[in-house]
Amino acid sequence: MMSHSSARNYLLLLTSVALLSGCGLSKNSVLLKLSSLVGGGPSGPGEGMIIPAPPSSESVVSVAHFKQTYPSMLALTGQTAIPACDDVYSQVQGNLAKVGAVNEISATQMGATMSLSACVCDGLIKKEKLLSGPSRIFFSDINFTAGAMNSSTVLLDRSFQRLVETFTAAPADANDRSDASALLSTMALTGSLTVARTEKALLALCAGTLASAAAQMQ
Amino acid sequence: MALFFACAGLACGIVAPSTVAEAGLTGRYYFSSGTNRLATFRAKQIDPNVNFFFGTTGPAALPGRSANFGVVWQGYLVPSQAGTYRLGTCTDDGVRVFLDGEALIDRFQDQGLTLWQSREVALTAGKKYKIRMEFYQGGGPSGAHLLWTTSGSFPWNDGMPCVKADGQTDQQFESQLTSLAIPSSVLQDDGDSLENLQASCEMPRTMLRPEQAPSLSHPNTKSALQLFRRLAGYSTSHLDSRILAMKLLIDQGKPKEAARIASEDPSFLDVTVRQMAAKISTRDQVPTAPLNDFIATYVGITRDRIDARKLLTGSFLYRMNRDVRWTDDSIYGLSATVSSNRHYQEIENSRIPLKCSLDKVPSLSAIPSTFRQKVRDKDAGLRDHPEPAGVLSSRAFAEAHLVAGTNRRAVEKAFEHFLCAPIDEWRDANAPDERVGRDVTRFPSGGNNLQYQTECKSCHGGMDALRGAFAHWNYDADRGFMKYAPYFNRTTGNNEGENSIRKDHEAAWGSVNVVTKMNHNIDHVDFGFTVRDNSFINYSNERANRDRFGFTSNLSGKGVAEFGRMIANSAAFPRCQAMKVFQEICKKDPKSSPATTEWLNEVGDIWARNGYDMRDLFETIATQCMQEAQ
Numbered sequence A: 001m002m003s004h005s006s007a008r009n010y011l012l013l014l015t016s017v018a019l020l021s022g023c024g025l026s027k028n029s030v031l032l033k034l035s036s037l038v039g040g041g042p043s044g045p046g047e048g049m050i051i052p053a054p055p056s057s058e059s060v061v062s063v064a065h066f067k068q069t070y071p072s073m074l075a076l077t078g079q080t081a082i083p084a085c086d087d088v089y090s091q092v093q094g095n096l097a098k099v100g101a102v103n104e105i106s107a108t109q110m111g112a113t114m115s116l117s118a119c120v121c122d123g124l125i126k127k128e129k130l131l132s133g134p135s136r137i138f139f140s141d142i143n144f145t146a147g148a149m150n151s152s153t154v155l156l157d158r159s160f161q162r163l164v165e166t167f168t169a170a171p172a173d174a175n176d177r178s179d180a181s182a183l184l185s186t187m188a189l190t191g192s193l194t195v196a197r198t199e200k201a202l203l204a205l206c207a208g209t210l211a212s213a214a215a216q217m218q
Numbered sequence B: 001m002a003l004f005f006a007c008a009g010l011a012c013g014i015v016a017p018s019t020v021a022e023a024g025l026t027g028r029y030y031f032s033s034g035t036n037r038l039a040t041f042r043a044k045q046i047d048p049n050v051n052f053f054f055g056t057t058g059p060a061a062l063p064g065r066s067a068n069f070g071v072v073w074q075g076y077l078v079p080s081q082a083g084t085y086r087l088g089t090c091t092d093d094g095v096r097v098f099l100d101g102e103a104l105i106d107r108f109q110d111q112g113l114t115l116w117q118s119r120e121v122a123l124t125a126g127k128k129y130k131i132r133m134e135f136y137q138g139g140g141p142s143g144a145h146l147l148w149t150t151s152g153s154f155p156w157n158d159g160m161p162c163v164k165a166d167g168q169t170d171q172q173f174e175s176q177l178t179s180l181a182i183p184s185s186v187l188q189d190d191g192d193s194l195e196n197l198q199a200s201c202e203m204p205r206t207m208l209r210p211e212q213a214p215s216l217s218h219p220n221t222k223s224a225l226q227l228f229r230r231l232a233g234y235s236t237s238h239l240d241s242r243i244l245a246m247k248l249l250i251d252q253g254k255p256k257e258a259a260r261i262a263s264e265d266p267s268f269l270d271v272t273v274r275q276m277a278a279k280i281s282t283r284d285q286v287p288t289a290p291l292n293d294f295i296a297t298y299v300g301i302t303r304d305r306i307d308a309r310k311l312l313t314g315s316f317l318y319r320m321n322r323d324v325r326w327t328d329d330s331i332y333g334l335s336a337t338v339s340s341n342r343h344y345q346e347i348e349n350s351r352i353p354l355k356c357s358l359d360k361v362p363s364l365s366a367i368p369s370t371f372r373q374k375v376r377d378k379d380a381g382l383r384d385h386p387e388p389a390g391v392l393s394s395r396a397f398a399e400a401h402l403v404a405g406t407n408r409r410a411v412e413k414a415f416e417h418f419l420c421a422p423i424d425e426w427r428d429a430n431a432p433d434e435r436v437g438r439d440v441t442r443f444p445s446g447g448n449n450l451q452y453q454t455e456c457k458s459c460h461g462g463m464d465a466l467r468g469a470f471a472h473w474n475y476d477a478d479r480g481f482m483k484y485a486p487y488f489n490r491t492t493g494n495n496e497g498e499n500s501i502r503k504d505h506e507a508a509w510g511s512v513n514v515v516t517k518m519n520h521n522i523d524h525v526d527f528g529f530t531v532r533d534n535s536f537i538n539y540s541n542e543r544a545n546r547d548r549f550g551f552t553s554n555l556s557g558k559g560v561a562e563f564g565r566m567i568a569n570s571a572a573f574p575r576c577q578a579m580k581v582f583q584e585i586c587k588k589d590p591k592s593s594p595a596t597t598e599w600l601n602e603v604g605d606i607w608a609r610n611g612y613d614m615r616d617l618f619e620t621i622a623t624q625c626m627q628e629a630q
Helices: A004-018 A066-076 A083-095 A107-129 A153-168 A174-189 A195-215 B002-007 B170-180 B193-201 B219-232 B241-251 B255-264 B266-278 B293-303 B342-350 B395-401 B408-418 B449-470 B503-509 B544-549 B559-568 B572-586 B594-609 B614-629
Strands: B025-033 B036-047 B051-055 B069-077 B083-092 B095-099 B102-107 B114-123 B129-137 B142-149 B187-189 B317-320 B358-361 B473-476 B481-484 B535-537 B556-558
Touching: A066 A083, A066 A107, A066 A195, A066 B266, A083 A107, A107 A195, A153 A174, A153 A195, A174 A195, B025 B129, B036 B069, B036 B129, B036 B342, B051 B170, B083 B095, B083 B102, B083 B129, B095 B114, B102 B114, B129 B142, B142 B170, B219 B241, B219 B255, B219 B266, B219 B572, B219 B614, B241 B255, B255 B266, B255 B614, B266 B293, B266 B572, B266 B614, B293 B317, B293 B342, B293 B358, B293 B395, B293 B614, B317 B342, B395 B408, B395 B473, B395 B481, B408 B449, B408 B559, B449 B535, B449 B559, B556 B559, B572 B594, B572 B614, B594 B614
Parallel strands: B025 B187
Antiparallel strands: B025 B036, B025 B069, B051 B142, B069 B129, B069 B187, B083 B114, B083 B142, B095 B102, B095 B129, B317 B358, B473 B481, B535 B556
């Protein structure tokens, strides 16, 4: 387990691999009341169980281990099993964290996480590409037949924000968006964003965000 | 119910099972990993029949794989004509064939192309028989053929190579095998039985459109996400229909009901509960321990909401549901759990979640009844467990703590795992030492008396008095099974570890049916305690230990079952479970502060009063952590 700050460092490190970030750990406000914890429902075995509030203690996070990473990626993207990614998972499983300890973070572990997230995102893009724009969840604004930079920056940014928000349950902050914008600019400068390469840009945006989100467990 | 409101109008259905059978058997292809021949599922297809000359290229379903693979063909045999048949296999390498669950051929071993034949079986025309063939290939050329004959014999003798005869061409040989292969016309696939079982185990869920999903700016949405992650063990998004349902319940002040949605996810048992059990199931205490009878029973008790005290007192264990594997107990069932962990390995290979792959078996059965018995499938001589005590009498616990040694470790670990009391915390220098064994050096037989009085005695005084509970038990690491001394002949001078002290000492000390190691080094301290039976006395209920443990039942007894009952009924047992769940779910140290420990004690006490429902404990503590995080 590790503290928030070290988790953030890990995430930054991980996202630097993918040129992305967007995995802030946010604190929520208190809404639940103690009274809400009374009883286990009409048929629950915990009926009548009154538990007092726990004392506060330091929050910590741990890294997702191999049994958590892939299911998280699938669930976050709303997909069930993807045969091609099952294969990737079989190949990289041994390099993912085994127990979720902080000392398991390594270049190999991060590479394995990225391989898996790239595969899952590839599946997501292929799935959404088959749908009409309005039917898509993540990439409703994207014209897959045009180069990425032919979609306006605003539209790309909107897709990126949707990815970050869905995967991390938090809005992308200015730094995240700046990083994404820089990534796209770099790709454009190096000629990567030709008309046929829209998917590559989306894949980079998606895979980095997803890897960061799925690798953290709190 | 209200919680399904979120699914209203959405596609929350379960995958419908396939109803149209195809001619042929369902072939599921795996990569092997060491001796786990069916380790990683790779491909599935309908094969018209099993008549494969794989040679050195391997199956088409596994391109590029000619070695270290396995295949399971499964489906139905529907004979068109009644008669007496004999089934046969010609394979390189190993093979097993089951008909309606019965193992007709069991030769899962490295071999060249070899014929194995079954006994004769009477089959009825038009009747559907479940048929399953398991095959693996290690290295070299391979082939797999499932044959039958009504003539009573095959062209090759049982156990002999099924190769071409002198003067026979390759083509003639292949034609011969093909003519004997069970034809596709009498075979039907298994109707995606495994996949359907898998699908039926999944929770209904769907991906909402963003405009349907709960707002991420609402704190209860984040609470629902965190609650799900803590219990199910993986992350999902607010677009998951279950998160909407959970959020609505939290809105209504019903977080426990919200938690129940998350704990319905198969991953709750497969990841969260399993990991917690795995940590205490083996000697290494790692969360990645392979599935075993200890873990399966722990998970099963949680799944079925059984009183958690049965963890230490139950006369049952959990094993593979027969729907997962179309076989009887002889190969993968109860008797197979006696001498290896392969039964549980097979559950993992099946990829069916534990939620749907475990059955409760009514009695802890299956321990070998004779000395040096080679425990094999279908072996006679297995008896019901004489002292069932939940996981304490599991094979995994025995392998971890009853192997070699003097059985003190079993006591130490039972206290550590189920009362959260490492020996350093409950050692008591004032405990009586009348039951300290003869192997503990002390004055006047030697050693340092001061050291004995101040160090050794404090641990051994309490622990040795309790270890008598395990006096009948040993674990044979070489053969891989538990031994119950009363079932074994007494030894005469050797140190095999079974039944009693050496026979030449028996008259002098009168120990009968006690494993030799209990009186290890019996000549060492001749005034030390001799274990003569499986009685135990609990001296660890005095002074600080009285508050620590709060034992409520008898402080003495006989055997593991009574020992387990004593622990399970203590005040410390539920408190300890609360600590363990807190650590697993909330990712925090339960002893980080006195306030946290005190709080967990209270949670444990309340949990005990409410019936020791382990799943409920997970759900309760997860909701508490969710609250704290806000």
